[in-house]
Amino acid sequence: MKSLTRLTTNRWVRLAIGVAVAALLIVLPLISSKFVNYQLSLMAVFAVAILGLNIVMGYTGQVSLGQSAFLGLGAYIAAYGVTEGWPIPLIFLLCAVVPAIVGLIIALAAARLRGLALAMVTIALPIIGIPLAKRFREFTGGSQGTTVRWLSAPEWNEGFLENDQWRYYVVVIIAALMFLLARNLVRGRMGRAFRIVKENEAVAISIGISPYRYKVLAFTIASLFGGVAGFLYLGVVQYTSPETMSFHTSINMVAAMVIGGSASILGTIFAAIYFVLVPNLANEINPSLTALFSGAILLAVLFLVPGGVVSLPRRIAQVLRSLRRRGNAPARDAETPQNPSDGALAPTATGPKSTEKNRKRQGQ
Amino acid sequence: MEYFIQLVIEGLATGSIYGALALAIVLVNRATGLINFAQGGMAVLSTFVAYALFDAGAPLALAILGAIVFAFALGAVLERVIVRPFERGDPDTAVVVTIGLFVLLGGVAAFFFGYEPRQFPSFFGLETLNIAGVFVSLRSIGTIVVLALVVVLLQVLFRGTKLGLAMRAVADNPVSASLSGLPVSWLLMIGWGLASVLGVIAGVLVAPQLFVSPGMLDFVLVYALAAAILGGLDSPQGAVIAAWFIGVIENLAGAYIDIVGNDLKIAVPFVVMIIILIVRPQGLFGRKVVVRV
DSSP, X not given: OXXXXXXXXXXXXXXXXXXXXXXXXXXHHHXXXXXXXHHHHHHHHHHHHHHHHIIIIIIXXXXXXXXXXXXXXXXXXXXXXHHHTOOHHHHHHHHHHXXXXXXXXXXXXXXXXXXHHHHHHHHHHHHHHHHHHHHOXXXXXXXXXXXXXXXXXXXXXTTTSOHHHHHHHHHHHHHHHHHHHHHHHXXXXXXXXXXXXXXXXHHHHHTTOOHHHHHHXXXXXXXXXXXXXXXXXXXXHSEEOGGGGOHHHHHHHHHHHHHHOTTOHHHHHHHHHHHHHHHHHHHHHOGGGHHHHHHHXXXXXXXXXXXXXXXXXXXXXXHHHHHHHHHHOTTSOOOOOOOSSTTSOOTTOOSHHHHHHHHHHHHO | OHHHHHHHHHHHHHHHHHHHHHHHHHHHHHHHSOOOTHHHHHHHHHHHHHHHHHHTTOOHHHHHHHHHHHHXXXXXXXXXXXXXXXXXXXXXXXXXXXXXXXXXXHHHHHHHHOSSOBOOOOTTOSOEEEEXXXXXXXXXXXXXXXXXXXXXXXXXXXXXXXXXXXXXXXXXXXXXXXHTXXXXXXXXXXXXXHHHHHHHHHHHHHHHHHOBOTTTTHHHHHHHHHHHHHHTSSOHHHHHHHHHHHXXXXXXXXXXXXXXXXXXXXXXXXXXXXXXXHHOTTOSSOOOOOOOO
């Protein structure tokens, strides 16, 4: 196991894996059916949305149940722009900026609230958003939604790439850029500040980091990612309706994020694969089982692999180690297992964060 | 004027349904410090039990009683088996656990009963009373009375009985409570069981109106959460008053403010909630949380 870890941290090995994955992503749409390409593109779309959610929830520790509202907002802006015939770069810019501004305004108010009140305010967003979308029919097409035809393969590339392949490449390239952006964000100064705000707000204040400011920032970034995901969503699906905002989508995104691995970039990719794939698979077995499956999988992950799928190898190694140790010295208790992933939402979380929050709870 | 009174009474009735679920949320929050999204799922599944019993030929009262017993057991078992390991850990994880439970329980209900809405009879009949020109349905009055009764019973339980005292002790300080010999584990299970019973009361009250389906309480749950937060999360009276407030304000805004209308009235309580929370982050009746560093 140890040699495996050394292998994955080697720079050249990492580079090789990266190149292999990139090659796979490039070749895949050329050899796959339209349906598969559609599903792959959807994964890229929701990867961006869940990535935003992960920044505010996984990295900064603020439960957000409103991500679908920003996804829907982005999709509506794109749909309106397309029907009005605006240039695509302008549409993209608006899809990123307008949800970010809306998110900023909401966060300025909501980040004042402690803990779970934020979850409540955010859950209100899709619930307010849906009737609003139905009301402003002239922009949104009402309950029927809006169908558009855009992002088709351009003429110069006639006979080379099909529409689905062209859309796949556009979506995946934008998604990859968003991932690069997010990776740099969370690895830098800002990411460290997010993590401290999540761990312990008092400590954050004591070293000059304003929890309020960083919560607002995280929420704004999450909204921006949600809006971009909305742009991509319209690109792939070519249709949006108030249902895009449904708070079930938000809840499923939260579930997928935790299953994939919170506070992890790689985990976000697993989360998006799960988000698109599992409902499809469950539907094929029995449509009324979808919810049962998602709930059961989420709970199983929380119990068994609290760090999410991304921490599975580490978790297995850990369990094996403790088993081996127990076998060698049955009298001695196995060493307390460490948290599978540092920033993860783990039930056994110890340290300053949990004691602080427990105290808070007892003080209520 | 008659119309206005009618709207207020109907609002109070809807508010009472939110209030029952909001009380459940407050109860669980006081006992275990969690916000329980699964409350909606527990209530739906138990309401389906009432439906199944009634469908099998049991009298309505017996069916509801059976559902209440089921709800109590369900709440207690879920607390012990699934939620317990997460209770003293990170609250964010615990919330995700309850969200998982919410999805799972809805899934269980969908698996057994499908997504098709089913009719459920009202306990109070369908008559409408005419009191001095004001038309109110018996169901609205019955709903309000039931919630008032529930509030009184809870007060009696918590203020007047040994069990209630013990539960308050556990909510206040679990460590001290267990050191003084209280069976903390059982008391937590009872607390969740009671909350689950409140949920099924809400479910049965609203079922004739919304029909029984896996998603029937989704919106009620969100309103109830809003009421609980608005009331201050640790104040049962606050939750009920906030729930009534939400029910009434939603109805009045829908009827009297033109741009709101029937379709947007759902947004009104949330906008009001956000404004109130910005002014008073601890809620209307909640105590301010002071954190010791």
